[in-house]
Amino acid sequence: MALLDIAEVAERSGLAPSALRYYERRGLIASEGRNGLRRTFGSEVLVRLSLVACARASGFTLAEIARFVTATPDDTELRVHLAAKAEQLDAEIDRLTRMRASLRHAAVCTRSPLVECPEFKQAISDAPAA
């Protein structure tokens, strides 16, 4: 099993070396050891980084992700947090779906200014919490 150095991990993950060091500092990833001063990583770090990317894209902060990657099944507090986060994602999916509809309308609308269009406003404001 070949260890990867930071440049390789960076190349294959699409992240900057500086970001990898930052992530290590924040506890999201860990190197396996050192070759001199240089970090060496197992190939599973790539899977970890893929998860990090996905979570970030879903609105998790790095602190949340760091918390999550070390989680074990008996971590009840985290489970509650995850369930709550899933609820948040429900709301966000709703919101994005509506905003997408508004944007699609705005892309063809003839009203001036666009944001005063009743149809646009309607799509935006179909919110339970107005």
Add this chain to the structure above:
Amino acid sequence: MALLDIAEVAERSGLAPSALRYYERRGLIASEGRNGLRRTFGSEVLVRLSLVACARASGFTLAEIARFVTATPDDTELRVHLAAKAEQLDAEIDRLTRMRASLRHAAVCTRSPLVECPEFKQAISDAPAA
């Protein structure tokens, strides 16, 4: 038509006065005039702030929002941008939907650590761009 002062707008919008001043500076909102030095706003600023909140929650930057709130139908470049943004929202909705499924699974999973669960990984990695 009663003009609102910044404290009232802040109260009713849930934003800090400092945020309102910041938004004004960035061109997202405008006061109607001044009472002495104090800003006075028309009640339609509340609708505007609602739109701003919605757009922010959908991933727009303040610069994008400022651009958008002044848009007119002949603004072709912006229309292209809006259509592209709607596509982005498509992808993001997909992503969030998958992440939500992963979180729901993680909330009940018995695997340790949670992120090594194959089912979890599967839900995350059902990505066209892995």
Add this chain to the structure above:
DNA sequence: CCTTGACTTGAACCTCGCTTCAAGTCGAAG
């Protein structure tokens, strides 16, 4: 008129997620 509360301003500050910089280290290759 005076007082006062809440505004104003501009600049410095904060968090987050990074990046850049300067000075130093060191393994690998020749």
Add this chain to the structure above:
DNA sequence: CTTCGACTTGAAGCGAGGTTCAAGTCAAGG
């Protein structure tokens, strides 16, 4: 052995989205 490229470190910096602070202003009320 020397050289050198790419790493290391810690600190300072960046942009985004704000917040806080200190000093000043002023309308409204008494």
